[in-house]
Amino acid sequence: MLLRPGLGMPLQELGAAIRYQGALTAREREIAILAVAASTASEFEAWAHERVAAAIGLEPAEIAAIADGTFGGHDARERCCCELAGRLARRGSLDDAAFREATAVLGPADLSELVALVGYHATLALVLDVFDVGVPADPEAGRRH
Template sequence: MRLPDLTPDDLTDEQRALRERIVGGPRGSGPQRFPLVHADGSLTGPFGVMLHEPALGGALQELGSVIRYTSGLSDRTREIAILAVAAATGCAFEAYAHERVGRSVGLTEEELAALADGTFTSTDPREDAAHAFCRRLLDEPPGAATVLDDDTYGAYATALGTTTLVELVVLVGYYRTLAQLLGVFDVGVPEDR
C-alpha cells in the first residue's frame, strides 16, 4: 500500500471532521450500492485518500457530493458520464462502484458493457449526446485543452443546454482527478477484510 488506510483511531481532528462529513452526508445516509467504509472503519476508494489531506479532501468531497446529489443531470446521464470516465481512464474502483449505482438507476448489463468498451449508444437523444460529449472531452490527449469549433459547440449546446455542458465538463474533470488519485496511490476495488 502506498498510503496507509486511516482508521478512526488514527485520525487528527481535521481528518475526523472530514470523515464525518463523508459518512454523515448523502453518501453515507442513502442506499449503499458499494461499501464506503471497511470493517476497520477506514474509508474505501478515493475517500480514504482524501483523508490524508483534509483541506483538499474536503473540497473534493464537497464537489463530488454536488455532482452526485444536487446537479441537474438525470441519474442515468450522470452514471453514463461517470462510467465513460472510468472506462477512458481504466479506473477499476470507479467502474466497480458506478456499475452498481448504474444498475440501480436502470442501466442494463448490455449498456454497462457498452460503456466499458466505449461503444455505448442510447435511444434517448440527450443520453446519447451526453455520452458523445464526454467521450469528446476524454479523447483529448492528456494535458490538452478541449477546444470545440463553433458548430460542434452549437450542436452540443442545442442537444443538452449550456447548464448540462457545464455540469458534464466539471464531472469529467472531477472523476479524472479521482482516477489519478486512485492510480497514483494504487487504490483498487475494496476487498472483504
C-alpha cells in the same frame, strides 16, 4: 484525500453538489461517469459506478457498451453525455463543432454541469491510479445489506 483533509473535504463537497444539486438525470450522470472510467482506465471508478448504474436501472448490456465504446443510448442526451464525457476525459477539450452539437443537445447549463462532472471524476481517477487503488478482492466488500 485522507492525507490532506483540507483538500479532500472540499473535493467531496464538489462531488456531492454534482450528484445532488445538478440537473442531469441519474442515468445521464452515471453514463458520463462510466464513460470517464472507461476513458481513464479507472478500474475502481468502473467497479463502483457499475453498481450505482445498475441500481438506477441501466441494463448490463448498456453498462458493457459504455465500457467498450459502443453505447447507443435511449436518447440524444444520453448519447451526448457518453460521447462527450469520454472525449473530454481523453482529450480535455472540444472542438467548435462538438461544442455546438453538445450545446444544441444539452443546453449551456447542462453542458457546464457535464464538464464539471467529467473534471471531478477524472480527478478521482487520477488519484485512484497514482495511489494504486484497485477493486476490492471481495466483490461484495462495501456493500450494505
